[in-house]
Each structure stands twice: as structure tokens, then as C-alpha cells.
Amino acid sequence: MTALDAQVAVRRGAFALDVTITAQPGEIVAVLGPNGAGKSTLLAVLAGHLAPSAGVVRVGERTLTAVGDGVTTAVRPERRSVGLLGQEPLVFPHLSARENVAFGPRAAGVPAAQARRTADEWLAAVGLGALADRRPDALSGGQRQRVALARALAAEPAVLLLDEPFAQLDVRTAAELRDLVRAQVRRTRTSTVLVTHDVLDAVTLADRVVVLHDGQVVERGRPLDVLTEPAHPFTAALAGVNLVVGRLVREPDGSTALAGPGGVRVPCSATDGTRAQVTFSPSAVTVGAGWPARVVDLEPGTTGVRVRTTGDVLVDLPPAQVARLGLQVGTELRLSVPTEHVRVRTLG
Numbered sequence: 001m002t003a004l005d006a007q008v009a010v011r012r013g014a015f016a017l018d019v020t021i022t023a024q025p026g027e028i029v030a031v032l033g034p035n036g037a038g039k040s041t042l043l044a045v046l047a048g049h050l051a052p053s054a055g056v057v058r059v060g061e062r063t064l065t066a067v068g069d070g071v072t073t074a075v076r077p078e079r080r081s082v083g084l085l086g087q088e089p090l091v092f093p094h095l096s097a098r099e100n101v102a103f104g105p106r107a108a109g110v111p112a113a114q115a116r117r118t119a120d121e122w123l124a125a126v127g128l129g130a131l132a133d134r135r136p137d138a139l140s141g142g143q144r145q146r147v148a149l150a151r152a153l154a155a156e157p158a159v160l161l162l163d164e165p166f167a168q169l170d171v172r173t174a175a176e177l178r179d180l181v182r183a184q185v186r187r188t189r190t191s192t193v194l195v196t197h198d199v200l201d202a203v204t205l206a207d208r209v210v211v212l213h214d215g216q217v218v219e220r221g222r223p224l225d226v227l228t229e230p231a232h233p234f235t236a237a238l239a240g241v242n243l244v245v246g247r248l249v250r251e252p253d254g255s256t257a258l259a260g261p262g263g264v265r266v267p268c269s270a271t272d273g274t275r276a277q278v279t280f281s282p283s284a285v286t287v288g289a290g291w292p293a294r295v296v297d298l299e300p301g302t303t304g305v306r307v308r309t310t311g312d313v314l315v316d317l318p319p320a321q322v323a324r325l326g327l328q329v330g331t332e333l334r335l336s337v338p339t340e341h342v343r344v345r346t347l348g
């Protein structure tokens, strides 16, 4: 099996995508980003549906796409050994599950009986051995997605592209399918790129993540590292932590704090004078003393009430405390965070 190695630039009016991405055999690399970040554009280039303005897509020794220096290589999508699993299962409605999965091997010239056997093995591998004769409309959404996964992998692609494949599934089915994808990608050692909005996909599946924002890579690394110490507001929001960028200042009592927008002052142990960012959990914020803030909105949180305050700082509070403080939009309050809950990164 071979690794994916791509360097892609796309210019489309005001939008510019610049990404380098690699995926080793059996590795799952998640591409995270908000709407319009360029995730689908990247997948379209990897799949061969879109020519980049410049760049190279290689799978092992094979060059699938090369644009630049007057050279253009563009291997057609069906010849790239790239499989795709999207939100909607890619299955033929008029074919049985077995015929759907056998389609790839048949198209590659495998004799019918052997292709059927391969299909049955794949259907067993995705837990659908007993349903091989059913057509897609007699299967549940999760089962159809299993057929689509089996179909994509039965063609033995070097690279698998996953485009939010769990988005339409209920929580339980999505969890089962994640397990299945992980197991099969590892078993077949397929280099895999997973595009998703969902942080759960990144933490449960990805070996590495690449975060895209406005077409640019704003961070990359192991999911745990990126989510523990996010460097970009989008990733901080995904990780459920506050991120404040500002300047480190000395307080009258000699301690150091980060002075951020909207009067936010987060105590932290660092040397003053430089630009820095701090991250801290909404549940670490205490109400009573500290910087002056105002309630911007309140919404139900997973463990209580999530209060958004000026400076875009989120505070998670138990409902009883919200009631006791009489919090509503516009209420003025003072906030603080114990230094030990604050991570500081100087920005130079």
C-alpha cells in the first residue's frame, strides 16, 4: 500500500485554497473546518474532479495530478485508485447489496463468480452477510452506508476519501460505523482523508487533524494536542474552550494577566510585555471578582447553563447559580479564572 502526498492550490475569485496534506497507509487524517473553508474543494482535487491552479497529488510513486511549470498531469477519477464515501451512500438502487459491492471488481475485469465471492466477503466484513440479496431501498440508512463502504473498499483503493459519511446517521449507528471504518482502514492499510465538521469524528477516528479556515491551514497535529491547546478560534470553539488573544500586562499587585478585547483580563503566570493567547474551559470561570463583563446570551449547556459574556468569553454555570445571581441578558458581573486552569501561549 502507498501513501498520499498532496500539495494543492486553488484560486477561485476571492477564494484561495492552499493545503499540503499527507496520509500514510492505514492512517486517517481529518480535515476540519467551518462552512466554506475549502474542504470539499480539497476532496474534489484529490478525487480528480477538479484541476487545481497549481499543485501535485501523488499516491506512492504515482502522480495523479500535477499542475505547474507548464506541466499538466490529470489521471481520470476512475483510474486514480481513490474511493469515496460521502454523506449519501453511493449505491445503485436497482442492484442488490452483493451486486453493488461486486461492481468495482467486475469493472476491473474480475470474473463474475469471483467478484460475487469478494462481495460476500466484504458484506460479511461490514456486518451485512445476511442481507446480501437486499436492494438498497430495503436497507436502513446505516446499512446502506455499510454497503457503500464495502463497495468503496472492495475496489481496493490506495486512498479513501470520507466526506462527512456519518452526518445523516443517528448517534448509535454513527458510532458503529466509525468503529467499522477505523477497523477496515487499518486492516486494508488504506490512506484515508476524512472531511468533517464534527469534532467527535476527529477525536474518535483521526490519527492527525488538519484545520482549514478560509482555504488556509490554521493548525495541524494530533487531535489531542490540537484540541488541548488550540491556536485558532474555530478550533477553540470545537474543543469547547475559550481562547482570548491579547497582551500580557502587569497588574497593580505585581501579578500578570492577559488583557484581551472587551476588558477581559485573565490572570496567568507569564512574563508581561508580549502578545499572547490564553485558553481556558468555560467551566473554570468563576463569578464574583475579577474583570467586569456583561451577559450577552444564555443557552442550555451540556451540564448546566452556558453564558456568553462580553469579550466572547463563555461561562458554564449550574442552573441554581444562574437563578441565584438572577442572570439575564445585560446583567453585569465580574469574572475570573484560577491561574492553574489557564494555558498561555506567547505569540511574539
Ligand SMILES: Nc1ncnc2c1ncn2[C@@H]1O[C@H](COP(=O)(O)OP(=O)(O)OP(=O)(O)O)[C@@H](O)[C@H]1O
Binding pocket: 012, 015, 033, 034, 035, 036, 037, 038, 039, 040, 041, 042
Ligand atoms: N462550483 C463553485 N464555483 C465557485 N465557487 C465555489 C464553487 N464551489 C465552492 N465555491 C466556493 O469555494 C469556497 C470553498 O468551498 P467548499 O465547498 O470547498 O467549502 P467547504 O469547506 O467544503 O464548505 P462546506 O462545509 O459548507 O461544505 C467557498 O467560498 C465557496 O463559496
